[in-house]
Amino acid sequence: MHHTPSSPVSVEKCRYMDSKMKPLWIVYNNKLMGGDTLGIIFKNGDDLRQDMLTLQILRLMDLLWKEANLDLRIVPYGCLATGDRAGLIEVVSSADTIANIQLTSSNVAAAAAFNKDALLNWLKERNTGDALERAIEEFTLSCAGYCVATYVLGIGDRHSDNIMVRSTGQLFHIDFGHILGNFKSKFGIKRERVPFILTHDFIHVIQQGKTGYTEKFGSFRQYCEEAYLVLRKNGNLFITLFALMLTAGLPELTSVKDIQYLKDSLALGKTDDEALKQFRQKFDEALRESWTTKVNWMAHNVAKDNRS
Structure with missing residues (x-):
């Protein structure tokens, strides 16, 4: 498949990361957000459901704190388990x-x-x-x-x-x-x-x-x-x-x-x-x-x- 200029993925910016599971770092061109790039990590080998749960709970804590007028600047980035020991993680x-x-x-x-x-x-x-x-x-x-x-x-x-x-x-x-x-x-x-x-x-x-x-x-x-x-x-x-x-x-x-x-x-x-x-x-x-x-x-x- 040849790479066309309109491709949503910035191939030259994609790379493998240096941890033992060799996660793949994929960079998207994001037209919606004023042309900023958006990074997603594809991870294979870790059960990401526990990360999903923890991040959901962090979101909930963030909400409860904000209701109590306490904004603790939490960063609950996106995380999605897509299958057995595989999933996507948003790059902050x-x-x-x-x-x-x-x-x-x-x-x-x-x-x-x-x-x-x-x-x-x-x-x-x-x-x-x-x-x-x-x-x-x-x-x-x-x-x-x-x-x-x-x-x-x-x-x-x-x-x-x-x-x-x-x-x-x-x-x-x-x-x-x-x-x-x-x-x-x-x-x-x-x-x-x-x-x-x-x-x-x-x-x-x-x-x-x-x-x-x-x-x-x-x-x-x-x-x-x-x-x-x-x-x-x-x-x-x-x-x-x-x-x-x-x-x-x-x-x-x-x-x-x-x-x-x-x-x-x-x-x-x-x-x-x-x-x-x-x-x-x-x-x-x-x-x-x-x-x-x-x-x-x-x-x-x-x-x-x-x-x-």
């Missing part, structure tokens, strides 16, 4: 992974994870003046939303390759192969309470590069707590939705135990005060752990660097 424009942002600003993979300025500098290169203020606010709001969502849903296997940032500042997570505390470990699957993912770099951006906990950090914490309380108010809705999904045959949503995970993370059955106390403990734990997260991410960067 002008975004890159934390790993790439760190690697491009540092020549040594090991150092990259410790370069706390990389993320802030990346945003500064793309936003000036008021736009930078706005980007940092977008980052802060979205970081709060995803911190709470990943904690409540027990989204595992988080590292710098599956957390992305848009040039507008919005942070978002991708790849939801492990949920409800079903985490990969070296020896099969282990269940653990999912930590918040709060790293030095994130805090550094939230505080606009200032050290010591600032009022900016205080408002970030406040967003997290508000977001958490909104989800708690709607706790039964989440339990019901997940219960309805039990029969769908998703590998990590098969038993009442999986749903118990949600009841625990939302602290259902506790008062708001007790729940907040538990939430704050988790949050503080994450702050103390942010160094460990860094070391893990460093190992991830090095492993990735050695592969390529």
Whole structure:
């Protein structure tokens, strides 16, 4: 089939991606959106139904938060399972992974994870003046939303390759192969309470590069707590939705135990005060752990660097 100029696909921009499943990145010319290109990833080998479920739940959280006047700048990109272990994923424009942002600003993979300025500098290169203020606010709001969502849903296997940032500042997570505390470990699957993912770099951006906990950090914490309380108010809705999904045959949503995970993370059955106390403990734990997260991410960067 020869390629005509009116073809909807930009063949020269299509490529295979470098993860083990070799997903195909397809770029469409989009006449409707003023000629912007639209990227779709075709993935073969992963069960995308769980990603679909997680993204639907993120959409629902986003709606509930907005109803409570809290817009946490969530990016629920499109995802469609088209068959057994195959499907399509929408590419979010002008975004890159934390790993790439760190690697491009540092020549040594090991150092990259410790370069706390990389993320802030990346945003500064793309936003000036008021736009930078706005980007940092977008980052802060979205970081709060995803911190709470990943904690409540027990989204595992988080590292710098599956957390992305848009040039507008919005942070978002991708790849939801492990949920409800079903985490990969070296020896099969282990269940653990999912930590918040709060790293030095994130805090550094939230505080606009200032050290010591600032009022900016205080408002970030406040967003997290508000977001958490909104989800708690709607706790039964989440339990019901997940219960309805039990029969769908998703590998990590098969038993009442999986749903118990949600009841625990939302602290259902506790008062708001007790729940907040538990939430704050988790949050503080994450702050103390942010160094460990860094070391893990460093190992991830090095492993990735050695592969390529």
